[in-house]
Amino acid sequence: MILQKILACGDDAYRLMPSDNHQRHAIAEALRSKGVWSEVVVGRESVTVQYDPCETSPEATRKLILSALDQVNLVTQKSASSVTLRMRIDEKSAPELVTCAEANGLSANEFLDRITGSDLMVDMLGFAPGFAYVSGVGDALVGKRLEHPRQLTHAGSVGFIQGFLGIYALDGPGGWPIIGQVSERLFDKTSDNPVLLAPGTRIKLEVSQ
Template sequence: MTAQKIIACGDDAYRLIPSDNHQRHSIAEALRSSDVWDEVVVGRESVTVQYDPCETPPEVARTHILSAMDQADLAQQEIGSSITLRMRIDEKSAPELAACAKANGLPVDAFLDRITRSDLIVDMLGFAPGFAYVSGVDDTLAGQRLEHPRQLTHAGSVGFIQGFLGIYALDGPGGWPVIGRISERLFDKTSQDPVLLAPGTRIKLEVSQ
């Protein structure tokens, strides 16, 4: 396995840019199996690792990177776990669904079919606790952020912009058009892992009324 680029970031970090963007999570999993790294962070187009140069010289760190990349089983794309989520699409749960479908010249059912047939994967978490950026959405579907963001977007809401879904784990402000709401609980503060979705998780959406 090879990365398109391995870039030194100062004297204690490297940034890896894979030749295939979908390989980021597989590479990160392989890297995390080593105790060399202080931190492994998956970004939109890269993986960044940080290490202690007093314990691991840069050339040794680079060797560990190459070894980890060789170990990652990209052929099988074992990127992470998978989960099926139920998405409600009643008017209250999906206030912009009809408008998004109309903007793409599609009936609602056809628009949703294109969404649910997409190869959905949690790209990363950010913006707010547990907010999942989900990539893989059919990029022929157009969608833009709301002109006037909401003060309150309910937990479980599924936002849509071109190429992405944004899944809100908690109530909060939001600027994505909402096309549905997840029935499952996405954040549970009493759980050892309070956030249900993690980077690399593959998602299958099932639509319910």
């Protein structure tokens, strides 16, 4: 069974809980490729599908989702795209790098080696347009949110809390300690695909000195 459960999320959405959490992105991609659902949103442990009840009834939609998932062979899904990001770590770009490293009894370089050596993947987006939660950082590294969130975190900033990196696509308020800033443009408001990072995108982080 691909899904552990499927539950109604109000009158026009279903939340799918995969049996294997790693399959969320493949499930979302398979559903999105059908082009019939209004939204297909990956969460931490779920994929939520919004539909138009005027087009298909709740029961018909449930069956459509299940049959769409029956047709996909999740094992043979080709791996998602991969993006290399170059991260600056000067004091201005990485205000909390040293404190984060020290909290783990590491030097900044040792700490960064652990991060860049991890198998990083965009787990989901949310919080703000293009804001990416990146998984793959081992739980051994500890870190928590800033006690006083910043009014302004710059676009490209890379935050760290235990288990995750958070990458800011836009300038805005933010509560993650910042350990670097990437040079790539993550958000282009003039493009039809304004956001560079999508759920499932693999990330290679390179430190630029």
